[in-house]
Amino acid sequence: MAVVIRGLAPLLQVYDMPTAIHFYRDVLGFTIFGSSGPTDDCDWAGLRLKGTEVMLNTAYERGARPPVPDPARVAAHGDTILYFGCEDLDDAYQHLRAHGLDVKAPKVAPYGMKQLYATDPDGYGLCFQWPASQETHDSWVKDYGIEPKTHI
Numbered sequence: 001m002a003v004v005i006r007g008l009a010p011l012l013q014v015y016d017m018p019t020a021i022h023f024y025r026d027v028l029g030f031t032i033f034g035s036s037g038p039t040d041d042c043d044w045a046g047l048r049l050k051g052t053e054v055m056l057n058t059a060y061e062r063g064a065r066p067p068v069p070d071p072a073r074v075a076a077h078g079d080t081i082l083y084f085g086c087e088d089l090d091d092a093y094q095h096l097r098a099h100g101l102d103v104k105a106p107k108v109a110p111y112g113m114k115q116l117y118a119t120d121p122d123g124y125g126l127c128f129q130w131p132a133s134q135e136t137h138d139s140w141v142k143d144y145g146i147e148p149k150t151h152i
Contacts, residue, residue, distance in 0.1 A: 009053035012124055015069045019121045020056050021045055027099045074123040081125035089116045092128050112136030
C-alpha cells in the first residue's frame with residue numbers, strides 16, 4: 001500500500017522575511033494562509049496560490065541575523081529549484097520583467113516543456129513550465145487533470 005499524499009509545501013529558509021513575503025505575495029500572487037506574527041516581519045509564513053504552497057522560515061533568530069546574507073549560503077540555494085505549472089509563460093515573462101526581474105524569454109526544453117527560469121530574493125531557483133509538445137501535454141492531462149488539446 002502506498003502513502004496517500006495530498007500536497008507538497010516546501011520550506012525555504014530566508015534571510016529577510018518581509019522581502020521574501022513581498023516577492024511571493026506581491027510579485028508572484030500568493031496569499032498568506034498562516035504566519036507566526038501579525039506583520040510581514042514574522043519568523044514563519046505559509047503562502048498559497050491555486051493549490052500550490054510554499055512555507056518561508058527565517059534562517060536566523062531575531063538579533064542573530066548577520067548584516068548581509070552569507071554568500072556561501074545563498075550560493076547553496078542555487079541547488080534548489082521549485083517547478084511551477086504555468087500555462088501562459090509569455091505573460092509570466094512580461095509580468096516578471098515588469099517587476100524588475102532579470103529573466104530570459106521562455107524556451108522549450110528537449111523533453112517537451114516550455115520553461116521560464118527566475119531566482120527569488122534568497123537565490124532559490126524558480127522554473128515556470130508548461131507542456132510544449134503533444135506527448136508531454138497528453139501526460140499532463142492524465143497526471144494533473146489539465147484540459148486536453150490537440151495540435152500543440
